[in-house]
Amino acid sequence: MNNNDKLYNLYLQLEPTIAELEEARKSALIVPVLLGAVVCLLFTYNLLSWILKGTSHFSIFTLIFWLPLFSLLAFVIFQLVFTICYYFSSPKEKYEKAFKETIISSLIENLLIDSPQYFPEEFLDFFTIKNSCIWKEFNNYSRSKSNYRFDRGIYWLKDHNGVRSGLTPHIYYDGSDLISGKNFKCSQLHISPGSGLSNYTFKSLFIIIDLPKNTNTAFGTSNNISDNKILLDNPEFNELFPVYAEDITEAFYILPSNLLERMVNFVHKTGRKFDFSVVDDKFYIAIPIPWGDGERQLLEPPLFKSLFDYSIYEEYLADLDLILGIVEDLKLA
Amino acid sequence: MASIIILSIIAIIFLSWIIGIYNNLIAKKNQVENTFSSIDVYLKNRFDLIPNLVAVAKQAVKSETKFIEKAISLRNQVSNPDLSMDDKIHLDNQASQLFTRFFALSESYPQMQSISLFKEIQSNLAEIEDRISAARRAFNSAITQYNNAVEMFPSNIIALLIGFKVKEWFEASEGERQNVNVDNLFEAE
Numbered sequence: 001m002n003n004n005d006k007l008y009n010l011y012l013q014l015e016p017t018i019a020e021l022e023e024a025r026k027s028a029l030i031v032p033v034l035l036g037a038v039v040c041l042l043f044t045y046n047l048l049s050w051i052l053k054g055t056s057h058f059s060i061f062t063l064i065f066w067l068p069l070f071s072l073l074a075f076v077i078f079q080l081v082f083t084i085c086y087y088f089s090s091p092k093e094k095y096e097k098a099f100k101e102t103i104i105s106s107l108i109e110n111l112l113i114d115s116p117q118y119f120p121e122e123f124l125d126f127f128t129i130k131n132s133c134i135w136k137e138f139n140n141y142s143r144s145k146s147n148y149r150f151d152r153g154i155y156w157l158k159d160h161n162g163v164r165s166g167l168t169p170h171i172y173y174d175g176s177d178l179i180s181g182k183n184f185k186c187s188q189l190h191i192s193p194g195s196g197l198s199n200y201t202f203k204s205l206f207i208i209i210d211l212p213k214n215t216n217t218a219f220g221t222s223n224n225i226s227d228n229k230i231l232l233d234n235p236e237f238n239e240l241f242p243v244y245a246e247d248i249t250e251a252f253y254i255l256p257s258n259l260l261e262r263m264v265n266f267v268h269k270t271g272r273k274f275d276f277s278v279v280d281d282k283f284y285i286a287i288p289i290p291w292g293d294g295e296r297q298l299l300e301p302p303l304f305k306s307l308f309d310y311s312i313y314e315e316y317l318a319d320l321d322l323i324l325g326i327v328e329d330l331k332l333a
Numbered sequence: 334m335a336s337i338i339i340l341s342i343i344a345i346i347f348l349s350w351i352i353g354i355y356n357n358l359i360a361k362k363n364q365v366e367n368t369f370s371s372i373d374v375y376l377k378n379r380f381d382l383i384p385n386l387v388a389v390a391k392q393a394v395k396s397e398t399k400f401i402e403k404a405i406s407l408r409n410q411v412s413n414p415d416l417s418m419d420d421k422i423h424l425d426n427q428a429s430q431l432f433t434r435f436f437a438l439s440e441s442y443p444q445m446q447s448i449s450l451f452k453e454i455q456s457n458l459a460e461i462e463d464r465i466s467a468a469r470r471a472f473n474s475a476i477t478q479y480n481n482a483v484e485m486f487p488s489n490i491i492a493l494l495i496g497f498k499v500k501e502w503f504e505a506s507e508g509e510r511q512n513v514n515v516d517n518l519f520e521a522e
Contacts, residue, residue, distance in 0.1 A: 214460070233473065248368060252467040252471040257470070
């Protein structure tokens with residue numbers, strides 16, 4: 001049975017749960033929609049009255065003149081009120097949590113090889129990411145955990161008294177969707193280094209794979225690891241990935257020719273260029289994921305689509321294929 | 334005066350450019366030597382497995398006298414400290430054939446596989462083979478970059494002046510490229 005058939009069977013099994021979640025989705029939308037509509041109506045009514053007060057002759061032309069502006073303002077106000085209400089409403093949080101704990105968990109446990117574990121609200125530790133040396137923005141931060149305090153998604157550098165200071169550099173570090181497999185871990189991350197550094201902000205799918213080979217080398221796509229740029233024996237790979245390494249032979253050992261080819265194929269297949277590094281016995285991969293307005297987020301529950309729309313589950317399967325496909329494609333696990 | 338300054342600036346720029354090309358060539362030559370020394374290290378690791386192979390063969394396949402004699406002879410040859418790189422490569426090809434024959438024998442004599450040293454040889458050899466293959470690729474990649482620099486203009490002029498010549502690739506021996514007929518191994522010798 002292939003994954004698409006498995007998905008369909010799973011969908012049928014989950015239908016009762018989907019029905020409950022569909023109700024939760026609608027209730028999460030009701031308050032923000034109503035509140036948005038009421039505020040929008042009140043605002044436009046008041047604005048209209050104010051304009052009419054100053055106009056001696058009301059005519060249809062006056063209305064036509066103001067209509068585009070009214071529509072635009074009404075739309076903006078509705079959006080604003082809806083967004084504020086939705087993002088701070090507890091039904092939304094409950095809906096998202098329940099969706100991930102039931103639907104996404106089931107998809108991961110039933111459709112992926114070796115049934116990895118899924119923790120919707122957890123994410124990879126900052127210090128593990130720092131050890132990857134992929135981002136030089138973290139170089140200025142201490143390697144010691146004791147120098148930091150993690151509070152509300154931000155790592156604060158402690159001062160002498162162990163209390164955070166507003167002037168010390170801090171890192172906004174948040175994430176979700178930790179998947180822990182037999183010899184890999186991955187999660188989504190949202191990182192912004194704080195004051196005193198660049199304003200570089202990124203959202204990334206970060207994967208850590210245990211290498212099946214014994215090595216204690218370090219190399220990768222960042223010149224944070226070494227200044228020595230090397231060329232591997234695949235010209236296409238060299239065009240896509242600059243590799244910096246001190247020990248060229250170890251880099252060739254960890255990256256055999258077929259792995260180079262698979263990495264190139266992955267970029268062609270997904271259109272996503274990624275960063276990677278190898279530090280000691282770990283292979284780190286950071287794939288930038290879109291997070292702008294209108295972009296679909298990985299593994300996030302739908303808001304304006306019915307949960308009975310089967311295509312959304314196919315999209316989740318594609319998301320999971322992307323994540324686990326990397327581990328499978330690279331044949332590292 | 335102004336023309337002297339301009340000429341001096343041009344001379345300095347030209348000299349810096351020449352020095353840059355020269356340093357680049359030296360870096361590439363060193364890269365070739367470094368990667369070659371890696372191959373040497375891993376070849377030595379593979380030679381180091383031969384005494385274990387002899388021990389296993391003596392214990393389990395006493396009747397294969399020709400094989401044991403060949404293995405002992407190879408072990409004695411590789412223990413010579415004055416081997417040139419060509420000698421080492423030649424002996425490495427023979428070692429490849431020896432190990433192929435060794436694993437073929439283990440299928441005919443299953444008792445070999447129960448000896449703990451056999452498993453050790455098997456796992457060590459797999460890693461060493463991987464590392465030799467990686468070192469060869471690294472060496473060939475370094476050679477390509479070096480040869481490109483030696484042959485391409487304008488670095489070829491500097492290469493010619495300092496006596497740098499195109500180097501040979503490290504290629505798998507004819508024996509390694511062919512599918513080995515294990516029954517005929519050593520028969521021709």
